[in-house]
Amino acid sequence: MNIVINVTGVKSKYAGKAQGLLDAAAALGPLMDVSGLDTAGIHEKIAALPPVESVLIVGGYDLVPTFLLSNPTLNVEQNQEGDAAADQDIPSDGPYGGTPGNTAQQLVPTRPVARVPDGPAAALDDFLAVLRGIAGRLNTPDGAFQEAAQEFEQPALDVAQAMQITVPLIESPPVTDADTTLPAKVHDKGRIHILLHGANFSPDWANLWGHASGSPWVVGLSSEILRHAALVGSVVAFSSCYAAMIDLDSNNAPVRDATNQVSMACLLSGAKTVFAVTRSNWIGSTGAVYGPGLVTQVWEGLLSGKTAGQALIDAKRQLASDAMTSGTQDDLPYVYKTLAQAQLYGNPEATL
């Protein structure tokens, strides 16, 4: 795989320790230096690679920018223009995997693209551990873990069927992060799917939330638990809102790292790849549509032997094709948002 990295930015951010990071990145594949380039410039450089080669972006948005797409369901989500409760934009690395100028491939790319976010400079040792972890060709541990908000029981069970797992679905409520048996249940599990709610603000974004109609919100799982779980070689998929959100709440927490970002917590624990979305996910009443529908397709691809990156781009195409075949034009904005925000963190060439 090709490693997209901002060498100048890395040297500036990490100063005397930058060479260690550059060496760790070079151990993953040939480096493509994108210093000083904007998204369009980076896109052109990636597009010049042979079509089948996957790409891993090293670092967060401060080092390698992401595309910002408009939200096709903004009119559904906002009560008035500029409404902060709605997703005003959608950060997406997906367009890097398409042909420049091809509008459809922004959402259904042809090249596998993943990112491994780095967090703050002070957490360099954690980031180096993540890079070393995803460099290994690790077997996926046996065993599985699944947890969902109680109100999402059915779509979660449908995804579990696609994952070919039989471990009981943990529902929240009644389960919360205070359950002392929870860490052991996720510890060292190979196939993980989480359909709890997510938050887009600090400090609540450090947790994943359970909910049932008419009940209070409870913490169902946390970065704390995931960060301390041994997930070496695990494959993790979130259908939760905001589980891949790494842009900052500028009025609040100044950094995203493994202490407050659930996907980064999984990577630090050794997960080789994490599927998640940058914004709020649409959840239907079954696992066949929208957010869980995409994850269902991803697991089916992984189980057929595809790499993580290929499984995601094929899943996006399948979800979009299904929408063209069985839906109406009025359903497409929800599908488009699902496709735009779905990201892959970790190794795009990892397999189950």
Add this chain to the structure above:
Amino acid sequence: MTDEELLNLARTRVPKHLHDTAKLIKRESRLTPHLLASKEPGTPKSFDEAMAAELGKKLPPPAGEDSADVVFHEEGRLGRRLTVVQIRNGKVANILKHG
């Protein structure tokens, strides 16, 4: 169906405390998922056509006359959370929530 009939149909599928928050979304207000940097974001139709061509598919039909999305919301610990009742051709086709 009138707008009020669409709203009332959707209300039958959500808890009563949400009923007053109902907001009707009709297809005329559709948006595109364009790059924010793009100077020419196109139209929903042109985007749909590009997507269909990319996938080698025909465009799906527009939803029929008696179709709309009805959005309900409630405020809670995690901010505003939505429930969307999708009505297609006079029937409830799907109920969506934010994850």
